[in-house]
Amino acid sequence: MELHPITWVIPVAGLAAIAFALYLAWDVLRADTGTEAMQDIAGTIFEGAVAFIRRQYQTIALLAIGGAVVIGLVITVVEGQEVADTSIFGFDLGWRTALAFLVGAACSMASGIIGMYISVKANLRTAAAAQHSLVRAVQVAMRGGAVSGFLVVALSLLGVYGIFAAFGGFSNPEEAPFLIVGFGFGASFVALFAQLGGGIYTKAADVGADLVGKVEAGIPEDDPRNAAVVADLVGDNVGDCAGRGADLFESTAAENIGAMILGVAVYNIANLAGWPNPEAWIFFPLVIRAFGLLATIVAMYFVRGSETENPMNILNRGYWVTTLLSVGALALTTYVMMNTGTALPDNGIPAWVWMFLAGVVGLATSVAFVYITQYYTAGTFRPVREIAEASKTGPATNIISGTAVGFETTAVTAITISIALFASFTLGNQAGLVNEAGHNVGGIFGTAVATMGMLMTTAFILAMDTFGPITDNAGGIAQFSKADEKAREITDRLDAVGNTTKALTKGYAIASASLAAFLLFSAYIDKVNLILQNQIDAGTRAAGTLLESVDLANVNVFIAALIGAMLVYFFSSLAIRAVGTAAQAIIVEVRRQFREMPGIMDYTQRPDYARVVDITTRAALRQMILPGSVAVATPIIVGLLLGHEAVAGMLMVGTIAGVLLATVLNNGGGAWDNAKKYIESGQLKDADGNVLGKGSDAHAAAVVGDTVGDPFKDTAGPSLHVLVKLLATITLVLAPLFIR
């Protein structure tokens, strides 16, 4: 088949992004590495991070290989019972899926490892640059983050493209998307454990270090006498950087594949109607993401500004450039690829215009979430101030107020998502994409285009996210190495910005998960119906038994929906508890070191940082297994017990529940964190106008809130993003098992 030439942009942009990432990595690595003291602590962090990642990914690799074997076996056996039709899937569907699963898993692991590697190199360089220049420090941190961003998105793009090509996407574009769902599942599977393990590690180290250092021993944060402090700095990298990278890798992969599955429906319409390049509707998600990468490369050159500027503005400038270039690329791509020839919808306006507008809705949603998150988590607005005020009457009112804020944030989140879904669906519906059965598939495809539009900026968002742990680490290195005042002042400012960018990424991940929920749900139904239709054609199933609707009034669907919503809470409970258990192990060890090494307190003995890192690593890896297994097992059990329609109910309601609970946990946690920072910056005053700053009772109360928020926003919340998408990919892959 003659593919449209624009599809060449996919490998070109993917390879360009990788080349650019290598250039950025080289640029970061050649930067000044600061004082010897800085290099010393940075080296320790580097070793700890590498040790954790090595062990974590070994564990995950074993789990993934086991998963692949199970998937291959199970699908092969089920297929043997003619539940799936071999004429579509080929006799080796099981092992093909297992292979796609492994490739997805491997790509996800690769992007996590490389991104992490650069990020733990960039932290030192950022601290060094901060001795001289704010802008230079921002650039080093952002470029270090961008290495992650570009690699994650490029590997996801090239991975999907490659496996699509390998499974016959160029000759059989309407069948191949169904064959590659294993890739998304593999990516989700790795992301789940990466995010869980990293999230547990980072917060166990943080909470453990705080409790045993600040609370028990009365020494400041990031104090070198605290044996857990290196583990804490390592944690920032493995949680925020590697974890979120894996999260967004699987988001982009799964949503890309889901959109391609929906594209198949439009392909069939286009084919029948004789429109030019019908396969373009399937390739569209890949092309649009490729342009997103190119836009982000350009935008990196706009990350600049003045020394006195708010660093957030410097980053925002780049983000806006990415967004505006993406709008242009979206217009070009829809115009070129969504070509209906002379056929127009009844309204007379070409299909591509409607789809372009749907894509703009997605980009706008992404911008909206950036600002919503800032409103709820930045100290300049009402919610954070409210929590800070409540801290005056102690920790209890701080917690109550933060909970109220966290709950409240669901409102604007849900309403924004609803508007985005409704708008993109309605726009898509105008595009005249009506199939043989008279069903308009444009609406659902419109939501897919919106999702892809939103994903165009992923590389930049992820770069901003990784900026967070890099600057956080840079601050820790500056503090630890007793760098000069100016460097510390700059790293403190960058750290505050990093907190915001980390929160933004979570908002973005939530928004994309919600917008994608609907498209992945439809992809599941398409896949189920493909299997059912094959069985009907083969005569093993009665006609008219396609899955036309997922009926909430069906008792099995209701039960599965209830279990899906429950899973979200239960999983979070396990993740939060895991942090506590792992933190306990750290506290015991640091206490032991204080006791047995009396020279630590007067700086004559160096604490055994490596031992704490090692203990944290083992505890985090042990603790990630239970929540991870529950997440994987529950949809399978429900599917086997209650069948394919019920699973759809679980997927949908579990997604709704997961998105909302993650919103509560992320934003509540972020608001608590910044309420503490608000007080530390001296903005809270008592009735007489006296500042209630560090050391006040209000500050102590705010520290409680911050500590509570830590496992919420950095362990459970982000892991829920992954859980939601895992539900989608696991049901897509295992659909043949659930058919009854």
Add this chain to the structure above:
Amino acid sequence: MELHPITWVIPVAGLAAIAFALYLAWDVLRADTGTEAMQDIAGTIFEGAVAFIRRQYQTIALLAIGGAVVIGLVITVVEGQEVADTSIFGFDLGWRTALAFLVGAACSMASGIIGMYISVKANLRTAAAAQHSLVRAVQVAMRGGAVSGFLVVALSLLGVYGIFAAFGGFSNPEEAPFLIVGFGFGASFVALFAQLGGGIYTKAADVGADLVGKVEAGIPEDDPRNAAVVADLVGDNVGDCAGRGADLFESTAAENIGAMILGVAVYNIANLAGWPNPEAWIFFPLVIRAFGLLATIVAMYFVRGSETENPMNILNRGYWVTTLLSVGALALTTYVMMNTGTALPDNGIPAWVWMFLAGVVGLATSVAFVYITQYYTAGTFRPVREIAEASKTGPATNIISGTAVGFETTAVTAITISIALFASFTLGNQAGLVNEAGHNVGGIFGTAVATMGMLMTTAFILAMDTFGPITDNAGGIAQFSKADEKAREITDRLDAVGNTTKALTKGYAIASASLAAFLLFSAYIDKVNLILQNQIDAGTRAAGTLLESVDLANVNVFIAALIGAMLVYFFSSLAIRAVGTAAQAIIVEVRRQFREMPGIMDYTQRPDYARVVDITTRAALRQMILPGSVAVATPIIVGLLLGHEAVAGMLMVGTIAGVLLATVLNNGGGAWDNAKKYIESGQLKDADGNVLGKGSDAHAAAVVGDTVGDPFKDTAGPSLHVLVKLLATITLVLAPLFIR
């Protein structure tokens, strides 16, 4: 029509229960009223409670009258546009519904007021009895609580029966159930505001009194020098007693009406098949509840035991008697009423056997929830101990651990509900209730029978619930009036039991809401289809447009589901914040009294209790309006914008989300409360075996958790129960508006 004679039990049991309640009230009122100091403080509580209830119910009455007018007008106007068919509904459907709404509202208010009145009389008598005998004190408190229990259930039974009769239930039993849904809506409407206002009052007073007394002034709980202490004691009554009474009134009413609507479907089958007494299937819910009342009357005589016994056992004895008698009554009623003549299902076992078993599932679910709640909130088991242990490392870990426990409780809750729904549905499906269209309606009717079985014990459960605030107050009175050691020791023991019974009732309310969700959802679909069928018959709508399924893959349904789940969080956020705002008003006033009345601290001046009560009353009533309005307005707005199918999605997913969040809030709050009590009872020890009791840092941390849990478990959680059922009744009543 010749009704089956067993239906005579409905008015007989209803009137007998009222007579018995009057007897119990007389019995309580004639009991010893203790010392003058006791009477003094009890009098102040009484005045405050009556003042609050009077003002609150005036406000609610105004809102209800406004609501009735709007309902009447709107339904009349919509009906005028032929959206509803007058041939079924009569031209006055709007005003009939408005009337039913008002009667439901009035019955709900009446049961709240009378129950409250006796409860604030019984508290003094319980304190007085505690001077002499544990068993006598238990009996007084339980009888005081039973006045509420019997009145609430009897008024709900007689109210539904009366309005059913008045709207032609004896001549047209298949139409009347649809006409009386307004009764359920009126009850929910009142319950929402009663629970919100009472919940805000009780926790604002509690939190306010604690913060300004224990934290700021350093005086103990329930200390007479704290001007907010009377408001706190009043709050126990208006929140737990009046609020929960209104909650269960509307539960029983709404679920009863929903079950009757489902009974209509079976009536039609029975009528066509010529089974004897087809109308018995509609009357069944009323009869079964009547027997439940009779069983509870008998059980009251088993509330007895020895002075040395755990008082919980004394109550459990009565509960088990109620349950066992209910099983017998269920067997009798199903055997007599579910008579299919000579027709048997294919399995050869009569329908009544299957339905009896479904009812037993309901009773068993109720028992299961009693034990599940005890496991998660009593100090003898792992969850509470875990929180107490976590308190050793401060308030942050206490909160994290309590949150993890709260989240965890959703698992066993959801699984139990799933099993109950699945079992009752499957049993019902065996009963051979197949309609003309070949559709088996037995499954859904089975869940209705299970729900009704569960509701048989409501009066006893509610009596145990009201036992809580009575004993809590009795403890306060004993403390306040400096009663002798023995009395205080007994009231402390009763207070601890009261905490458990209050938690049990919440578990019971949650379970009944979940089990009923499915039946109310089906009732909504039945009602929508009745309207649609009329329009089809009238030629104003195309054939084949009945609501056959509620399709989650429909974008409007998904959006409505998302909004429904969000509403649950947003409403809780408003309710929790309302507590904080109202508490602030109390703190300001108590501080003023301490400042301006220096004699308070050395007991030479009496604080102005009444003024604090008054301020709390006004603040609570002002604060209940916003969350209440949001709860009422959201389903209406969604229905008007997105239509009748979308509303069904909102109802279902909102219910799931509400049930789970309420579980988290109730059980988390209860566990925090009891973790504090666990520490106070000296059961927590440090590594060296030293007791960490009152005054320890661990205790201070546990107090934080307890304070955080207060608005969760006593304001937001219980209000969510009502919200969930309000969603069901509001959609049932306003269905004609949402049809598109």
